Amino acid sequence: MQILNGSGVNKAFGGRKAVDNVDFHVDENEILGLIGPNGAGKTTLFNLISGAIKADSGTITYKGRVISGMKPYRICHMGLARTFQKAKNFPDMTVRENVLMGAVFGKKGTDNAAAERKTDEILSFVGLEDFRDKSPGDIALALQKRVEVARALATSPDVLMLDEVMAGLNPTEVGEAMELISKIRGSGVTIIMIEHVMKAIMSLCDRIIVLHHGQKIEEGTPEHISNSKTVIDVYLGE
Amino acid sequence: MKLINEYKANPKKLILPVLVAALLVLLGLSPNFTKPYATIMLGTIMMYIILSLSWNMFSGATGYVSLATAAFFGVGVYVSAFFGSSLSLPLLMLMGGIFSFVIAFLVGAVTLRLRGVYFTIFTLGIVKLLEQLMLYLEITFNKTRGRFVVSYTFTEVFYWLFILMILVILLSVFIKRTRFGLALKCIAEGEDAAMHIGIGSTMVKILAFAISSFAMGAAGAAMATRWTYIDPYIAFSTNLSFLPVLMVIFGGGRHVFGPLIGAVVFAYIQELLITDFPYVYMLAFGVIMIVSIIFMPNGIVGVIENIVGRIKKAKGGRKNADP
Ligand SMILES: Nc1ncnc2c1ncn2[C@@H]1O[C@H](COP(=O)(O)OP(=O)(O)OP(=O)(O)O)[C@@H](O)[C@H]1O
Ligand SMILES: [Mg+2]
Secondary structure (H helix, E strand, O other): OEEEEEEEEEEEEOOEEEEEEEEEEEEOOOEEEEEOOOOOOHHHHHHHHHOOOOOOEEEEEEOOEEOOOOOHHHHHHOOEEEOOOOOOOOOOOOHHHHHHHHHHHHOOOOOHHHHHHHHHHHHHHHOOHHHOOOOHHHOOHHHHHHHHHHHHHHOOOOEEEEEOOOOOOOHHHHHHHHHHHHHHHHOOOEEEEEOOOHHHHHHHOOEEEEEEOOEEEEEEOHHHHHHOHHHHHHHHOO | OHHHHOOOOOHHHHHHHHHHHHHHHHHHHHHHOOOHHHHHHHHHHHHHHHHHHHHHHHHHHHOOOOOOHHHHHHHHHHHHHHHOOOOOHHHHHHHHHHHHHHHHHHHHHHHOOOOOHHHHHHHHHHHHHHHHHHHHHHHHHHOOOOEEOOOOOHHHHHHHHHHHHHHHHHHHHHHOOOHHHHHHHHHHHOHHHHHHOOOOHHHHHHHHHHHHHHHHHHHHHHHHHHHOEEOHHHHOOOHHHHHHHHHHHHHOOOOOHHHHHHHHHHHHHHHHHHHHOOOHHHHHHHHHHHHHHHHOOOHHHHHHHHHHHHHHHHHHHHHHHOO
């Protein structure tokens, strides 16, 4: 079943097309990979889905409702959460408070006690209990990215969009991040992930979409992508 | 919820509020045993406390620096000028507050899409716009620039300002512990992230802006009845846009006491200097400002918190050193 769907999505910045007539869909409970060279338009596509920016044309549908044009907070309330390529943690709050904010505001009708419970659950789920009272500025990059993921998870999403959560991590940390992502999917969350770490993409994703100059140039299983001549020419072969 | 209940547990944290409450009671009773001059001065100080606390409620909380304080104050002033003869003082203040709230809501809806310095400049523009608009209207329809305002005694104005100030202090304290206050904090710490975890930041900002403007308008309505004569330049004096900002920077905006202390100190210095050295006091403010921005980024209250923190650490360290 398709949970998210985009058709003919366009976005240009000053005449330059960042996302160029892209069609896509996401199936329920799959992990969809989004790859492509720097500047391909991956983050822009996330911004369009999450409501951070408005598409020039095209429609995005989530759970059968058109969400293009909606404000980010409403899209979040509907169960679509994201992280940012450059972590945007709240610097003057502790790790726990960061996650708590996601739990308090992410889903309508959550009372304080439920938000507290949810927060502690998520902190242990992602393995951040030992850092709960630390400031996000004082912990390693891998952990900062985990705080972003935890805060997004605290909003109780059905779809989670991860923008390069593995960038800058060492191989051990990448391994841990991969484990976390499968665990999140295991809990019933659909995932879209942008990533440059090929090992992670190839082993985690059910399906991959390749963007280049804003256009979708290929789509398919990891096996299909790694054998695709177009993809090798513009991206993997570089 | 930790963020919300952090003040609840520690009885030591009650010392300061109790002290302040005692001071406030004393202040409230002061017209009975001080000279009229003191009542007037304390009234002015309370006006500054109201303005800086309400400025801090929105700008301090969100990081959106507004210079529209004088605009909303002026709206209150004109409410008293127009309706002074038909309404009582509390009703004038209520009406000044409501007018300011509505105007702030509309202005906010338009301007709060702007961020950073663009927002700040726009808010200053609103003061000038209202000033010039009033000037135009008065000269066109009234053939004079100014108006007389119904006057109330200093003591009456004092009491109503006192009540307004108490309400603003209480609101400043309690707003932080509500979800609305948490949303403001999230917006200050990262608006993009805040929007993406379910905070309708535009509406939250507009509401906070309007609420803080309510108190400004109410204060303007009260002060106008002390002045007897007003014109657009008096009502929309940009001093009242800048001074609250300086007071909050000087006192520190993180804690309710910051704007309070800043307002008291600045208003007192102003009272001391303005009669004898009318030009020196702005200079003095400038110097104090520069010094406090460089040496106390979190204001006086920040300095005090630092000292208290160090004393606690030193004590804790000694305890740990004991076998
Ligand atoms: N807000 C913006 N204003 C102007 N141009 C933008 C904006 N956001 C993105 N762009 C441009 O759009 C293009 C696509 O950028 P985008 O960030 O989507 O790429 P990306 O695929 O995420 O790249 P990377 O792998 O480096 O993160 C780039 O040329 C970028 O400069
Ligand atoms: Mg990107």
